[in-house]
Amino acid sequence: MPVRVRADLAAMPDYVPGRKIAGAINLASNEVSYPPPAAIVNAVAEAAASVHRYPAMGSDDLVRRVAAITGVDPSQVAIGCGSVALCQQLVQALCTAQDEVLFAWRSFEAYPIVTQVVGAVRHTVPLAAGHRHDLAASLEAINERTKLIFVSNPLNPTGTALRTAELVDFLDRVPEDVLVVLDEAYREFVTDPDVPDGLELARGRQNVAVLRTFSKAYGLAGSRVGYCVASPEVAGGVRKVAIPFSVNRFAHAAALASLDVEDELMARCRLISAERDRVREELIKIGFEVPESQANFVWLPLGERAAAFNEHCVEQKVVLRCFAGDGVRVTIGTPEENEAMLAAARTFPG
């Protein structure tokens, strides 16, 4: 008999990365279109001189820096190889085969994958009206096997965000032995002050974990580094299941350097958020439905027309992220890139 991989992997969706088409404008992966400041490039180059040595096992410098910035004890911080790795580590640290992981669907496509990799059970809740996370339905879906709830805020791929009162009310009702993971990959693009800062909500709540990443606002998608802030118990579990040295030397250098130039990077985020609001208005003028976004992308709920719109844009050399039959996610790029996307949208016959 030949070697067989786990039978359940056949039913597991592959993570579909954004398409890369040579010479095309890439608005598929929620990356920042602007290249890194020279200080970051230099720090990575400097790290190369020590590449014959293993990186810091516990990412100590970065842990201390993140702890200081977020106002928590270093025991509450875990660094990961991108926050997607931290998603998987959280499930690994909390769940075994009978346990359920609850999340909205559609949402971040890594959630079903990491759940199944661990062998836990996926439990999904459809989105509410307005392409929003349905907190009431999530509360109802909690049962005695629920161990972890992913809440992407803002929600990938729709861009919609939960507000303070509803999220606080939700957290107050979730049983204290169920961990709520506030995945704030797009936090820095939020402009509505009524969208809560997860770190504040996590203070005093041992069953809330917050995920942040250097991939989006900090422009380090290629370096793979993010962090989790949680109770010492949960953060310790996340560190325990980490693959040793998976956060490499270059990622550490890039992340630390990016924190040194944070003001410059945050100014860039503000421009992107302003572009997001402008692009949304333009798309609405063209006739598209566009939910209000607090992230660096907008969502076009085109349903059955999604694939046709996506193909039309690819023909115009603009690459977006299509979820066929559902919608198309459009990353906000530079003003020139956004104009190219809008020009394509204006000529969409559908």
Ligand SMILES: *Cc1c(COP(=O)(O)O)cnc(C)c1O
């Ligand atoms: C992009 C994204 C992440 C972060 O990915 P990294 O692994 O840190 O690059 C996490 N959660 C959501 C919802 C995202 O969209």
